Amino acid sequence: MGVEGVFRLDGQIALVTGASRGIGKAISMILALAGAKVVLVSRKEALLARLQKDIRSEGGEAYYRVANVAEEESMEGVFRWVEEEFGCLHILVNNAGVSPHYLPFHETAKKDWEKMMAVNLKGVFFGCYMAFPLLRAADGASVVNVSSIGGLVGLPRVAVYTATKGALTIFTKSLAAEWARYRIRVNALCPGFIETDMTSGLSSNEKLKRELLVRVPMERFGKPEEVAYATLFMVSPAASYMTGHCLVVDGGWTAW
Ligand SMILES: NC(=O)c1ccc[n+]([C@@H]2O[C@H](COP(=O)([O-])OP(=O)(O)OC[C@H]3O[C@@H](n4cnc5c(N)ncnc54)[C@H](OP(=O)(O)O)[C@@H]3O)[C@@H](O)[C@H]2O)c1
Numbered sequence: 001m002g003v004e005g006v007f008r009l010d011g012q013i014a015l016v017t018g019a020s021r022g023i024g025k026a027i028s029m030i031l032a033l034a035g036a037k038v039v040l041v042s043r044k045e046a047l048l049a050r051l052q053k054d055i056r057s058e059g060g061e062a063y064y065r066v067a068n069v070a071e072e073e074s075m076e077g078v079f080r081w082v083e084e085e086f087g088c089l090h091i092l093v094n095n096a097g098v099s100p101h102y103l104p105f106h107e108t109a110k111k112d113w114e115k116m117m118a119v120n121l122k123g124v125f126f127g128c129y130m131a132f133p134l135l136r137a138a139d140g141a142s143v144v145n146v147s148s149i150g151g152l153v154g155l156p157r158v159a160v161y162t163a164t165k166g167a168l169t170i171f172t173k174s175l176a177a178e179w180a181r182y183r184i185r186v187n188a189l190c191p192g193f194i195e196t197d198m199t200s201g202l203s204s205n206e207k208l209k210r211e212l213l214v215r216v217p218m219e220r221f222g223k224p225e226e227v228a229y230a231t232l233f234m235v236s237p238a239a240s241y242m243t244g245h246c247l248v249v250d251g252g253w254t255a256w
Pocket of ligand 1: 017018019020021022023024041042043044045047067068069070095096097098099119146147148149190191192193194195196197198199
């Protein structure tokens with residue numbers, strides 16, 4: 001297979017949720033450049049159409065479906081389409097996620113709790129549950145759940161967000177143990193602070209940014225591409241014996 005070949009995904013069907021922006025957008029592009037046919041999923045059609053165009057202009061193959069990961073019927077429509085179009089799914093990246101505030105726990109609004117539970121957890125439940133027959137049909141498949149360093153260590157001011165990500169980390173391990181017999185690997189990605197819309201309120205506030213970077217030995221936020229290459233590794237044949245793992249990409253935040 002060779003050192004380069006081991007990272008190729010030619011002929012594989014991949015689906016990425018939250019593909020329109022940030023980390024999901026970078027993952028979609030990198031998987032497409034590695035040869036996968038990528039189905040882009042999120043709520044904003046204009047952004048998905050633009051990314052599809054960008055991927056195609058780089059010689060990749062991409063399709064998009066507009067859907068809300070937290071809505072059952074919406075996600076059923078996506079997986080029905082994948083089944084009709086391709087008959088199987090090799091790669092599922094459950095990336096869509098929200099973190100609507102950066103506040104002390106006692107100021108958490110109930111609607112924020114509900115939104116995070118719906119998108120960050122129920123959305124992943126729908127993804128895994130509905131994709132299962134298609135992943136089995138691929139005869140060798142891989143799931144990546146995008147968790148966070150907040151799924152491994154505590155982070156003040158985002159307690160509810162970390163509750164969803166901690167649940168996702170252990171959910172990933174349980175599913176890995178259960179699905180290995182179906183030749184489906186299940187891993188989690190745990191990014192630290194990455195420059196995206198989600199963190200723009202933190203990176204644009206010099207005081208907050210300084211407070212956060214004190215925890216990062218590499219003294220900077222990460223870039224979406226740095227997370228995307230780690231995802232490529234996890235779904236590629238290079239990681240064929242890896243399942244139930246939480247891969248940390250955090251500039252050293254959790255190292256000390
Ligand atoms: N940025 C970080 O520092 C960081 C660190 C650790 C983990 N993460 C995780 O990485 C993932 C991506 O984060 P990001 O930083 O790239 O966030 P982002 O820039 O805010 O992008 C979020 C993505 O999720 C989609 N999305 C949100 N709600 C959705 C819904 N209900 N249905 C479908 N799609 C939905 C958005 O698309 P539409 O608006 O088009 O629907 C968008 O594509 C999240 O799970 C996040 O928790 C991020």
